[in-house]
Amino acid sequence: MSRPAVNVAVRAARAAGTIILRYLNRVEGLAVEEKARHDYVSEVDRLAEAEIIRELKRAFPGHAMLAEESGARGDSRFVWVIDPLDGTHNYLRGFPHFCVSIAMLENGEPMHAVIYDPLRDELFTASKGDGAYLNDRRIRVTKREGLGGALLATGFPFRQRQHLPAQLDMTRALLIDAEAEDIRRTGSAALDLAYVAAGRMDGYFEIGLKPWDMAAGCLLVREAAGRYCDFSGNDGIPETGNIVAGNHFVAAAIVKTIAPMLTRTLR
Secondary structure, X not given: OOOHHHHHHHHHHHHHHHHHHHOHHHHHHOOEEEEEXXXXXXXXXXXXXXXXXXXXXXXXXXXXXXXOOOEEEOOOOEEEEEEEEEOHHHHHHOOOOOEEEEEEEEOOEEEEEEEEEOOXXXXXXXXXXXXXXXXXXXXXXXXXXXXXXXXXXXXXXXXXXXXXXXXHHHHHHHHHHOOOOEEEOOOOHHHHHHHXXXXXXXXXXXXXXXXXXXXXXXXXXXXXXXXXXXXXXOEOOOOOOOEEEEOHHHHHHHHHXXXXXXXXXXX
C-alpha cells in the first residue's frame, strides 16, 4: 500500500514528466549549459526540478531538499533528494532512456522512493518495509546465484575520467574472469537501479555517483529483496559514490571480482 509521502512524490514525478515530454521534440531549441566537462543541464532539468520542489514543499513545508540543479535548501531530518531528469545526455540527443528520480531520506536513511519513466509510463515506487513496485505490481531482484551468465549494468565515470582505466579493468574481469553474459551502459543510473530491482538486470556497478543519482534506486533494490553497497562491500548509500547493487549473491560476487582493481582513490 502506498504511503502518503509516496503519493505526493508520484504527483511531483508525473508533473515533471509532463514537462519533460512537452519539450521532447523541441530539444534543439533548448538552452543548454555545460556545468562541468561532459556534464550538461538544460532548461527542462530546471523547469522539472522547480515543479517537483513546488509539489513537495506544498505537502511538506518543513522538509529539506537536496536537488541536482538547485542544491541543498532547508534543515530537517527529512530530506528529499531529487534528480529531475536522470539521463540528460540521452534526452538532449533524442535517445529514449531517461527518468525522474525522487527519494525521501530520514536521518540519511532512504524511506520512500519514486522513479518515473515518462516515455514508457513506468512508475517504480518503494517505501521502507513495504516492498518495491512497478505500476502497482510487486517486483523482485533476480534469483541468479552468481555472475556466470549475468546481465549487468554500469556507467562510465564521465565526471572523473581518471578512473576510466580502473573501470575498464573491472569490466574485463567481470566479462572474462567471472563470465558475466554482458554489460549494458544505458546512461541513467536511476533506471539501472530500478531495472535491477525489477529483475531486468542481475546487477549494477558504477564509480562516482551523486546522492540524487542513486538514493531512490537504492531503496528500490533493497525493498525488492536485493542489496546495495560500496566497492569494499560496506552496506548503505556509499559516500564515495562507488556503488554495487544486485541480489545478495550477485552483489557479493561483483565486489569479490572487482576487489583486485580497487585503489585507495576508489575506496
